[in-house]
Amino acid sequence: MPNNKNAKKEPQQNEAPVNELDQLRQIVFGVAEQQLKKQIALTRSDLEHALNTQSISFTHRLDKMQENITQRFSDIEQQIQHLDKTHDDNELVIQKDLANLASEHEMFATATQQDFKTMEQSLDIGSQTLSHNFNEQLEQLKTHLESVSKELSSSKTDRKTLAKLLATMATNLEDDEL
Numbered sequence: 126m127p128n129n130k131n132a133k134k135e136p137q138q139n140e141a142p143v144n145e146l147d148q149l150r151q152i153v154f155g156v157a158e159q160q161l162k163k164q165i166a167l168t169r170s171d172l173e174h175a176l177n178t179q180s181i182s183f184t185h186r187l188d189k190m191q192e193n194i195t196q197r198f199s200d201i202e203q204q205i206q207h208l209d210k211t212h213d214d215n216e217l218v219i220q221k222d223l224a225n226l227a228s229e230h231e232m233f234a235t236a237t238q239q240d241f242k243t244m245e246q247s248l249d250i251g252s253q254t255l256s257h258n259f260n261e262q263l264e265q266l267k268t269h270l271e272s273v274s275k276e277l278s279s280s281k282t283d284r285k286t287l288a289k290l291l292a293t294m295a296t297n298l299e300d301d302e303l
Contacts, residue, residue, distance in 0.1 A: 262301060270294070 151158075273290060 266294075266298065 273294070
C-alpha cells in the first residue's frame with residue numbers, strides 16, 4: 126500500500142505545478158485576458174447585432190422588391206388586358222364595317238344592274254320609237270314623192286319647176302330630221 130500512496134502523491138505533485146503555472150498566467154495575463162475576452166464578446170455581440178440588422182434590412186429590401194415586382198406584373202397584366210380588349214373591340218368594329226360594306230356593295234351591284242336593265246329597256250323603246258317614226262316619215266315621203274312625180278308627169282311641168290320642188294322637199298326632210 127505504501128506504493129499506492131506514492132502513486133497518489135505523484136499526480137498531485139504534477140497538478141501542483143500546472144496550478145501554479147495557471148496562477149502565474151492569471152497574475153501576469155489575467156487582466157489582459159479578461160479584456161481580450163470582453164473585447165471578443167463585445168465584437169461577437171456587435172457582429173451578431175450587425176448581422177441581424179443586415180438580415181432584417183435584406184429581408185425588408187427583398188420584400189419591397191417582391192412587392193414592386195408583383196405590382197409591376199399586375200400593371201403589365203392590366204395593360205395587356207386593356208390592349209387585348211381594345212384589339213378585340215377594334216376587330217369587332219372592323220368585322221361590322223366589313224359586313225356593312227359587303228351588304229352595301231351587294232345592294233349597289235343589284236341597283237346598278239337594275240339601272241342598266243332600265244336604261245337598256247328605255248334605249249330599246251326609244252330606238253324602236255325613232256325607227257318607227259323614221260319608217261313612217263319615209264313612207265309618207267315616198268307617197269308624197271310618188272304623188273308629186275305623178276302630178277308632174279301628168280302636168281308636164283318643166284324641169285326647173287321639178288328642181289324647185291325637189292329642193293323644197295329636201296329642205297323639208299332636213300327640217301324634220303333636226
